[in-house]
Amino acid sequence: MxxxxxxxxxxxxxxxxxxxxxxxxxxxxxxxxxxxxxxxxxxxxxxxxxxxxxxxxxxxxxxxxxxxxxxxxxxxxxxxxxxxxxxxxATNYDAVHRSPEKFISVDLTLENNGGVVAIKGKLSNSSQYAISNVDLRCDQLGETNKRLDRKRITVTKLVPANGSVAFGPLNLAIADQQAVSVVCNAVDGDAAEHTG
CATH class of the missing domain: 1.10.287 (Helix Hairpins)
Incomplete structure (x- = not known):
């Protein structure tokens, strides 16, 4: 329609x-x-x-x-x-408080240590409010982009307003033998009540 x-x-x-x-x-x-x-x-x-x-x-x-x-x-x-x-x-406190994940982007690198996938990278915040405890949903993908496994992890750091913070390495899961990539997206977080 x-x-x-x-x-x-x-x-x-x-x-x-x-x-x-x-x-x-x-x-x-x-x-x-x-x-x-x-x-x-x-x-x-x-x-x-x-x-x-x-x-x-x-x-x-x-x-x-x-x-x-x-x-x-x-x-x-x-x-x-x-x-x-x-x-x-829409970058006001209510919008950030309702959906903090919309303001978080994830820059990710992977490490494979004997079959254990570890992720590290950077979280960037495009809002004018700090966001903490960012929940990431990470999918292991096969060669045809089929999801092989999914895990949710929380990065317990404060991501400053209009800034970024490094995280990891964090162990994600035992790697599926067919996994060729991991994609992580922010799905939740806590918005601070102050800017900065």
Whole structure:
């Protein structure tokens, strides 16, 4: 099911501005001709007005000739920019407290010590509040990205606001013989009630 889009994309906004300029130009031309305004006796001003109308109309025609892939790419870019803006404005305490995992990214390296997988790396926090006790869900993946094993571990460190902290090595599990990679994602944490 497709939901109606709200708001205006930059492409849609520009399209509306061009249409408005063209319509207003045509209306002004009809009014000027009907009332025989003195400005319509000046050939230079008439030529300038015609050029402006043709130019803005040409923008609209050129925009309508874009390939569907270009239109979709522009819409995707607009959506990404809107989501980024929403993420920035939603970085208040309530948002961080409700879903601290959304603000944590994991940079991971692996060690395999005799069949025991150990992880170490860095946790980064993009919020303006410190986050501690970050729960990681780690999946061992096979060659075809099939999940072979899953374990949840807690990194009991404080990740500062807009900062990062190193962790590990932490033993994860006995490695499955078919495992070729491990992917860890933050799934929970505790937001501090202060910035910094």
């Amino acid at each position: 497709e939901y109606p889009r709200t708001g205006y994309s930059s492409g849609g906004y520009m399209h509306g501005v061009v249409t408005t300029i063209v319509i207003l130009g045509i209306i002004a031309a009809f009014i000027g001709i009907f009332f025989k305004l003195r400005i319509f006796g000046n050939r230079r001003l008439i030529a300038l007005g015609v050029l402006i109308l043709l130019g803005t109309g040409g923008i609209k025609v050129a925009d309508s000739l874009r390939k569907p892939e270009q239109v979709r790419a522009d819409e995707k870019l607009d959506a990404t920019m809107a989501a980024t803006q929403d993420h920035r404005t």
